[in-house]
Each structure stands twice: as structure tokens, then as C-alpha cells.
Amino acid sequence: MDLKLEHHTTDGIEVVDVEGEIDVYTAPRLRELLIDLVNNGHYQLVVNMEKVEFLDSTGLGVLVGGLKRVRAHDGSLDLVCTQERILKIFRITGLTKVFGIHDSVDEAITARKSEK
């Protein structure tokens, strides 16, 4: 399945809904979207990965790149993911220590708001 990307603003936080496969072929599109969002002043991001079917290290690199960009503006990039097959990749690479990973978009937004 190809990659579908949509985004909307909730409570001042930009939520990016990702559906499909994030790999070496599709990851550049996610990278472009994250760069566009940051360039347009969105520094509080939540990437909803509940409909992601596949994620490889290229995708991880894009997410880390997005995190670096928002942090340069004192922003944040949190993830929503409950799928074990995807979470396993974050655990193997130690990135569970780098990203805030939540069970739902609401939880991610609430957690981010409570830190402000």
C-alpha cells in the first residue's frame, strides 16, 4: 500500500495522520511534509501512526529529522502508535527514549498540553 498523508490542527497542535508504508520509497514525502509544517510555523507536532503498516530505518530517520527541526524551535514531535510490529522497531533502535509514544491522539495532545 502506498503512503497517505493528511494533517489538521487540534488545540494548536498539528496532527499528521499517516497511512500505509513508510520506506525508502515513500519516506521522502513524509520528510517534505514535516519540513513544510515546520517552515510554516508548526512546531508542536503529533504523528499518528496507527494506520502505518510498515516502517523501516529510512522512516525512522525522517521522524528523527523532524524531531530535530521542531526542537530547534523549542517544539515537540510526539508519536501515536500501539502496533507491536511498529513499536518493536523503535525498541530495537533505542528510539523509545527519544520520542514520546502515546496510545491515542487525544492522549498525546493532553500530555503535550500538560507539559506547557
Place this chain on the structure above:
Amino acid sequence: MATVEMTFTPLPAHVRTARLVATAVARRSGVAEQLLDEVRLAVGEACSRAVEVHQKHCPDEPVRVALTGLDKRFEVVVTNTAANDDGVEWPAISDLGADGQGLPGELGLAVIAGLADDVQVSRTGDGLSIRMSWPSEAADAAR
């Protein structure tokens, strides 16, 4: 002789095809369902890495993948023919900085090491091969 061999032009779009074929052959070779995701991801990582190296050094040369049902094992060998691929050092994932700035360029290999039951990286002729294997139960039927 491999159960299935394939070569593909080093383009990112073909990595998905390689993943799908590897998963199908792994299933037919008796790899347990719960391991198929690991096979799919590890083969994708190895092929992505090969594509990247080929695009830098030899874009006209194909990436080679051999899938073999052995005795109680399913083996995948992804070979690149980029003479300038200097081999690899396994990246230290523990070195990842809190801001991700320590993200190693060879993250894909780290993922493979975390997924495959057995991994060997070796120089073969002009290039480099990544050999990975997983346990299988019914490999005899697929040979």
C-alpha cells in the same frame, strides 16, 4: 541453488517488491507467521542499503537477492556489487543522543541485527553481502 533468486535495478520503488517476494518465499519455506514481519523488515533494510550504495557507486548494476530454504532454516542473501562499499561496522545504537543527532548512518544494519536470527556480513568479489537466516519448519517442501 537458491529456491528463488532475483535481481532488480537499484531504485527505491523495487525494494517493496523484494520485500513482498521474500515474505512469500519465507512463508512457503515454513517460517512461522510471527517471524514473517521480521523477515520482511530485515530484507527491506538490506535491500534499501544495497540500493543506496549502488546509486552512489554503480547505478547500472543490479542488486541481487537469493532466498533459500535450507534444512530447518530460511536464508536470505542480499549482495551489492559496489566496490567502494568498505564493509561495515555495527553502529552503536546506545550512542543515540537525546536529540537524535547521534543517529548512525548504518541504522538499517542495526535493525537487521536486531531482527534476524543469524546475520553475517562479508565481502564477496567486488561487493558486500548480507546473509540472514531464520528458523523454518517445512523447508523441505519449498526446495
